[in-house]
Amino acid sequence: MNGLLDGLGWLFDGANWGGPAGIGTRLVEHLWLTGLSMLIACAIALPIGLWLGHLGRGGTLAINISNVGRAVPTFAILALLYMTPLGLSVWTTIIALVLFAIPPILTNAYVGMREVDPDAVEAARGMGMSGGQLLRGIELPLAVPLVMGGVRLATVQVLATATLAAVISGPGLGRIITSGFGRQDLAQVVGGAIIVGVLALVVEGLMALLQRAVDPMRRARRAPPTRERDRGMPVMPDEVVSGA
């Protein structure tokens, strides 16, 4: 347990929080990298996924993208991008983060739209709703839990990849860990790992709350039976899982 205690001691030492390579700076870098990449990825993947789901076409594309995303190591993409002319630029990291955020968002958006109760869609059509009305009034509200599940999964993925960016000298909290390894400072390695882990858990918790808060049907889904408890969880295990 000594290693963990040393790590905590390192974290609670105020001297490690300030400065250009301190925890504070790295934390801010990490958060804005994650936020910006998620915004870009959502802007790209949500419209495509929702639209394909609405049309009911391109299913194989949506599923295959997530399969490919899972098989390609994030570290390999980071290393390859680093060796392009982009090099040390911050865009190397952002492009890698966006690339790995797209598959879960796209696939979950697609699956979310496809899983909408066909009876509800048929009833809406019968009432004379147009394609656009159907999309906005029926399909989107019903698809929100799964769509948000994808965004939540992507956030976890992006946070993890942002940590890994440190290996190619990118910004973010991972730098604390890698420079700890470089200086053979065990307390710093563990301290950095603790703060990255805590940040990931906090963000995941916040995303879960957000997912629940934006579900327009949450009151209708009162007292879910046990089997239904996982509804709204990211599509697992055979659809979307990736890690970094």
Add this chain to the structure above:
Amino acid sequence: MALSGPVHTATLTDNCLVRNDWVCGEYIRTRQDEIVEALIQHVTITAISVVIGFAVALVLAVAARRWGWLRGTILGTSTALYTIPSLALFSLLFPFTGISATTVIIGLVLYSLTILVRGILTGLDAVPADVRESAVGMGYDGFRLLRNVELPLAMPAIFASLRVATVSTIALTTVGMIVNHGGLGNLINRGQSSNFHAEVLTASVLCVVLALIADALLLGLQRWLTPWRRAVSS
């Protein structure tokens, strides 16, 4: 020797290694041994992790079904573990297991649990109640019921999760390079820091190929283990 240029260029070795090409046959020829070594390490770490992960997940899934209150705890804990970035998880294990394959394997086992426990539970939950009841009526109980009736019927869901777990474990093994046991990840890391294009690209491509081969092998194994489904699908 037919010379097309000045003589001194012919004395300089000019090959794809010197030009630092992305695709380089010379690299594969000259570094064959270390590529094979990295490949073996990669496959070994992945295989051990998935096998241990599957065994643990099976026990956890059966326990979760036996005692309902455990279900939420097991699923919640494994999901939380999955959230922790791999670089941080390996670093957290580092003080205990040091620079060793054990550090990487423990981390990978923990990650695979999220996928495998869910998959096995999904499969077992989907066994129709009347099938289970008939089996119990025929005298199956406990372990025999699980082995002869429930597990075979849960096979498709279990294999689906096993394939996902294996493919993502192969990708994640690369991060093990932080403790020098990342298989092909070691090559990527070294190639990246010395700006060696062919080394990084070759190792990356091999990772993906490895994942595709493993996925195909598991699919084949599934077909072989569930011969009754072949009749259904064809």
